[in-house]
Amino acid sequence: MKKIDLTNMKKTTKDHLVTYGMVLVVYVIVQIMLASGSLSSLMQGLLVPLTIYSVVAVGLNLCVGYLGELSLGHAGFMCVGAFSSAFFTKCMEHTGMNESVRFLLAIVIGTLVAALFGFLIGIPVLRLRGDYLAIVTLAFGEIIKNVMNVLYVGRDGSGFHFSIKDSASLNMAEDGEMIINGAKGITGTPHQSTFTIGVILILVSLFVVFNLVNSRSGRAIMAIRDNRIAAESVGINITKFKLLGFTISAAIAGAGGVLYAHNLSTLTALPANFGYNMSIMILVFVVLGGMGSFRGSIISAVLLTMLPEVLRGLSDYRMLIYAVVLIAMMLFNWAPKAIEWRERHSIRDRLRNRKTKEVR
């Protein structure tokens, strides 16, 4: 009995180790390239965004691939994580706290606040199904972005002031300091996100999702995805496990948001960065990388983020090419006819056939 368990364990563990290893190898290669100066400044600027999108894609993959629920609102969780952590960093800026400790705390806070939002939003949302769930997550994401655009928070000697009208109605004292300035967002957040921290966050989120997926809870979540009614009839608490998956997924997206906030000096909630377009972009990473494959999510997040930048020489045409490549890849991957064609012309099969012939 024990032996069978071990071999089973080994297979998944090996798979996970390959994923961790892949991230580490890329990290080392990038470090070598950085040290030898063979990385263009454009690519260096891309390093942190690559880790951000990878982290969020891993989080969304948990929701789409394992929970089986299509979320179009993960940019909202990123937004929550970004703003709560940047708010914390700004508040602590003049207290003389150690910068690394402060950033670590900011990551924890951003993640926790995003998890809280994921939990609160998950309670009503997870009652819905399919496209209705998708549109409600999109709605929540848009609400979060919209509210962030009208939120004003300032601080003076007597404490914090809140308003959703304008900065004048905060009634701050003369020495008051604006922290969140409505549509202008948070300015002056220190640049603390580095490639190293991004990679560490990828590894941590991979560790979390791998352990979740292979645990009892993870199997319950997958049972719900495969057949909700059957799962319910064997006594699985649907609400509890769906909420668990959704909350963790939101928390990981929040961690990505923290990196995002600390990579820019001005943090604003624009449609381009925290609107549904961002949620959709992350979803494209997840679906193209393969639902349920965290390694695939990271690979496609990296490749698809780099594609428009690599094509920059073609300036005007780059997004056009991106769109065409996306459509072509989806057709090639998913169209029944293309799948049939690939099976007929599979290189792996041909090699195998040749080998069997040789044996004969």
Added chain:
Amino acid sequence: MTFLTHLINGISLGSIYAIIALGYTMVYGIAKMLNFAHGDVIMIGCYAVFMSMSSLALPPAVSVVLAIVVCTVLGIVIEKVAYKPLRKASPLAVLITAIGVSYLLQNIALLLFGADSKSFQSIVAFPPLKLAGGNLIIPSVTIVTVILCIVIVAALLTFIKKTKAGQAMLAVSEDKEAAQLMGVNVNGTISLTFAIGSGLAAVAGVLLCSAYPTLTPYTGSMPGIKAFTAAVFGGIGSIWGAFVGGILLGVIEILGRAYISSQLSDAIVFAVLILVLLVKPTGIFGKPIHEKV
């Protein structure tokens, strides 16, 4: 009087949403897919009218007909090239492909027409209606929009009820295989649905740009999302649902902007949507989902 003005503006905006939502809902009903590119078909329709009026100097009526033809052809081509090969694939794959098509249309428009916003000239050129001694002014665009919306809904309902092609649509949306066995041309019916939906998108686009006259390659995407919300709100797949959902959404948006907060109007719209879906999980006119074990 101001309330009445806001209400009328809301109904006008809602009628535009309703016309767009009809396209979403028909395509969803028949192909069970969210056509994310629908909003961008609207934008292409706007550019078609704009270009034919400014560059070719065609009269407005001819330009609109031209735009409808362009969008109809575009809708059919998109369906044939991008969606048809994926008909038996997972719904998510189709969704991502639709997103790809949406990016593609936006970037084609960006290349052809540039990123700068064009100011669109209203194609409805007769004077506004003045009521109650000049206190209540209803712009002519509003009147045309609302009447057109009602005509379109009535025409669609009659088309589906009375014609063979309409009945074929109903049959395909209920059960594709069974419809095929009964001799319905499934591929033709799906193409027809896309053609009608895209043609309606052109009409909606012209009305939208006549009421809100700035035109950029991204003009279609937010109204597209709102109209999709309207379709879900009313119960996706139902024509009445799209109509009622669209009008309600428009009214809520304008009233929310006027009386609660101008910046939070989108948030209010989405909050109402969430509340409705929590009470009625399949929208106002949606059929309850029955699951078999």
